[in-house]
Amino acid sequence: MTLTTVLQNIIKLLAKYWDVFLLKGVSVTLALSAITVTFGALLGSLLALMKMSRLGLLRFLVTAFVEVIRGTPMLLQLYVGYFIVPLLVPSLGLGTFASISVALVINSAAYVSEIIRSGIQAVDPGQGEAARSLGLSRGQTMRRVILPQAVKNILPALGNEFVTIIKETSLASTFFVGDLMTSYLIVKGATYLAFESLIIVGVIYFLLTFSLSKLIGVYERRLKQSD
Amino acid sequence: MTDRVLIETIALKKSFGPLPVLKGVDLQVHQGEALSVIGPSGGGKSTFLRCLNLLETPDSGDVIFEGQRINRKGTDVDKYRQKMGMVFQHFNVFPHMTVRENITLAPTLLKKQTRAAAEAKAEQLLDRVGLLDKRDEYPRKLSGGQKQRLAIVRALAMEPDVMLFDEPTSALDPEMVGEVLDLIRALVKSGMTTVIVTHEMGFAREVSGRILFMADGQIVEQGPPAQLLEHPREQRTADFLSKVL
Numbered sequence: 001m002t003l004t005t006v007l008q009n010i011i012k013l014l015a016k017y018w019d020v021f022l023l024k025g026v027s028v029t030l031a032l033s034a035i036t037v038t039f040g041a042l043l044g045s046l047l048a049l050m051k052m053s054r055l056g057l058l059r060f061l062v063t064a065f066v067e068v069i070r071g072t073p074m075l076l077q078l079y080v081g082y083f084i085v086p087l088l089v090p091s092l093g094l095g096t097f098a099s100i101s102v103a104l105v106i107n108s109a110a111y112v113s114e115i116i117r118s119g120i121q122a123v124d125p126g127q128g129e130a131a132r133s134l135g136l137s138r139g140q141t142m143r144r145v146i147l148p149q150a151v152k153n154i155l156p157a158l159g160n161e162f163v164t165i166i167k168e169t170s171l172a173s174t175f176f177v178g179d180l181m182t183s184y185l186i187v188k189g190a191t192y193l194a195f196e197s198l199i200i201v202g203v204i205y206f207l208l209t210f211s212l213s214k215l216i217g218v219y220e221r222r223l224k225q226s227d
Numbered sequence: 228m229t230d231r232v233l234i235e236t237i238a239l240k241k242s243f244g245p246l247p248v249l250k251g252v253d254l255q256v257h258q259g260e261a262l263s264v265i266g267p268s269g270g271g272k273s274t275f276l277r278c279l280n281l282l283e284t285p286d287s288g289d290v291i292f293e294g295q296r297i298n299r300k301g302t303d304v305d306k307y308r309q310k311m312g313m314v315f316q317h318f319n320v321f322p323h324m325t326v327r328e329n330i331t332l333a334p335t336l337l338k339k340q341t342r343a344a345a346e347a348k349a350e351q352l353l354d355r356v357g358l359l360d361k362r363d364e365y366p367r368k369l370s371g372g373q374k375q376r377l378a379i380v381r382a383l384a385m386e387p388d389v390m391l392f393d394e395p396t397s398a399l400d401p402e403m404v405g406e407v408l409d410l411i412r413a414l415v416k417s418g419m420t421t422v423i424v425t426h427e428m429g430f431a432r433e434v435s436g437r438i439l440f441m442a443d444g445q446i447v448e449q450g451p452p453a454q455l456l457e458h459p460r461e462q463r464t465a466d467f468l469s470k471v472l
Contacts, residue, residue: 129282130319130378134333134385135309144332148323 009196017187021200025183026208032097032169032179036104037162043105044112051117062113069110075171078103082175100172108165115161119153120146152223159216163209170205180204231258232291233389233420234279239288241274248274250444251288256389256422261415263431263452264424266441267467272424275441276393279422280304280311293388309337312382316394318374320366326353326377327362330384339385352380356410372403376410383414390414392423428472432456440464 014021051062069077081103086094094102123146131141173181184201188194234256241249248271256262264272277283279290281297281304290298297307321329330349334340340348353359356376358369366374375395382390392411396404408430415421415434425431431438432452439449440459448461456472459465 124317124319126315126317126319127321130313130315130321131333132305133280133282133308133311133313134382135305135337136333137305140336144336145321 006196006199009193010200013187013191013193013196013200017183017190020183020186021180021204024178025180025201026204028178028182029166029169029180029208032101032104032172032177033162033166035101036108036165036169037158039105040108040112040161040165041158043109045116047109047113048116048120051113052120066110066113069107074107074168075174077107078171078174081106096175097177100175100177104165104169104172107168108161112158112161115157116150116154119157120150122153123149155223156216156220159212159219163212163216166209166212167205229258232256233258233260233293234422235289235291236275236278237289237291239275239278239285239290241271241278241283241285248444249278249285252441252444252446254439254446256420258388258420259418260420260437261435262422262437262439263435264422264439264441265426265428265431265467266439266447270442271444272441273393276391276422276424279391280308280313282313309333309339309385310388312379312385312387312390314375314378314382314390314392314395316397318371318378318398320369320374320377320381322366325363325365326358326369329366329377330381333381334384337385345384348384349380352383356380370403371399372406375399375403375407379407379410379414389420389422392421392425394424394426396425396427426471428456440467442467 047062047065050058051066053059078100081099082096085099085102092098127145127149128141131145132138136144169179170181172179173185176182176185180201184197187197187200191197232255234254236252236254239249239252240247250271252271252275264276266272274283278285278298279292281290285298288298289296292307292311295307296302297304321332324332327346327349330352331342331345334345334348335342339345350359350362353362356379358373358376358380361369361373366377369377379390379395395411396407399407404427408427411421411423412430412434423431423435435452437449438452438455440447440455440461440463442463448455448459448464455464456468459468
C-alpha cells in the first residue's frame with residue numbers, strides 16, 4: 001500500500017460516496033450535536049439553578065445525578081438510553097435516533113450544569129450583595145445583575161462543550177444512527193477501504209471542530225474587549 | 228439629630244462556624260445621627276454593619292428598623308432594605324450597566340419611580356457629585372473615587388432613611404479618599420442618618436456625633452469623638468488608639 005494508492009482511493013471514495021459523508025454524515029452529526037447542546041443547555045440551566053437552591057434535598061439530588069453521569073462511561077449511558085427510553089415511553093414509539101438523543105442530552109446537561117453553576121459562582125459575591133442591599137429580590141438580583149455577568153463566563157465554555165459533543169456523538173454510531181462515524185462504517189463495509197474512509201471522516205471531524213473552536217475564540221476575544 | 232430611634236439592635240450575636248464574631252451587641256441609632264464605628268480588624272465592625280440590613284443573618288437577637296423587627300422569619304426584608312442604603316469597600320458598581328443604568332435599576336425595577344422620574348433623579352444626583360458627563364459611560368472607565376461616588380448616589384436614588392458605609396475609602400488610592408469623604412460629609416450635613424465603619428480617625432472625629440469602639444465582638448466603649456479619642460475610659464480603647472493615631 002503506497003501513499004499514491006491511498007490518495008487515489010480517497011479520491012475515488014469521495015467521488016462515489018461524497019453524499020454519504022457530507023450530506024448524510026455531517027448533517028446528522030451536526031443535528032445530533034445541536035439537539036444535544038440546545039436541550040443540554042436548557043436542562044443544564046435548570047439543574048444549575050436547582051443546585052443553588054435553598055432546599056438541601058434538591059441540591060443533593062442534582063449532585064448525585066451529576067456525579068453518576070460524570071462517573072460512568074458515555075457509551076454505557078448511550079446503551080442505557082437505547083434500551084430504557086423506548087421502554088419508559090413505549091406509546092411515543094421513539095426510534096433509535098430519539099433514544100440516543102435523549103441519552104446525549106442527559107449526559108450533556110450534567111456537564112453544562114457544572115459550567116453554568118461555576119460561571120454564576122465566579123461572579124463577585126459583592127455584586128449580589130449590592131443588588132440585595134438596594135432591595136432587589138433574589139430573583140431580580142439573579143436576572144438583572146448576576147446572570148448578565150455570568151454569561152461572559154458561561155458562553156465560551158458552552159462553545160467548547162459543543163466542540164466536545166461533536167466528537168462524542170461519534171459514539172452514537174454504535175447504534176447506527178447515521179452520523180459521520182456511521183458513514184465510515186457504511187463505506188468501509190461497502191468498499192473494505194477502512195483506512196481511507198477513516199482519514200476522510202477524521203479530516204471532516206477536524207475541520208468541523210477546528211473552525212468552531214476558532215469561531216469561539218473570536219467571540220471570546222470580543223467579550224473580553226467589552227470588559 | 229432627633230430622639231426617634233431609627234435602628235436598634237438587641238443582644239445581637241453572630242458566629243462564623245466556631246468563631247464568635249458578635250457577642251451580644253446592643254445599640255440605638257437615632258434619626259439624623261452620624262455614627263462612626265472604629266476598632267481593630269476582625270473585631271466585628273463590618274459584620275455588625277451587615278447585620279443591620281441583614282446581609283448577614285444574626286444567630287440570635289433582634290434588629291429593629293423603624294419600629295419593625297426585621298430579622299424574624301417571614302419578614303419581607305427587601306422592603307426594608309430599600310430604606311437602608313449601603314456602600315461597600317469595593318464599590319460593587321454593576322460593570323454591565325452604564326453609570327445611569329446603575330442608578331435607575333433599583334428605583335424603576337421596584338416601581339418606586341417611573342422611568343422618566345428615575346432618569347431625572349439620576350441626572351440630578353450625578354450632577355451633584357460631578358459625574359454628569361459620565362452618565363453614559365461604563366464603570367470600567369471610572370476611577371476608584373468616581374466608582375465609589377457612583378455607588379453612593381446609586382444608594383441615594385432609593386431615597387433611603389439611613390446610609391450604611393462599610394469602610395468606604397479603604398480600597399481607594401490616597402488621592403481619591405478626599406472626594407469620597409467630601410460627599411459623605413455633605414450627606415451628614417444634609418441630615419442623613421449615617422453609620423460609618425471606618426479607619427479614617429480624623430474624618431470620624433470631624434463628622435460623627437458619636438463614635439463606637441468595637442473589639443472582640445463587643446462594643447467596648449462609645450461617646451462623643453473628643454471624649455472617646457482623647458480620654459478613653461477603657462484600656463482596650465487606649466491601646467488601639469495608641470497604635471493608629
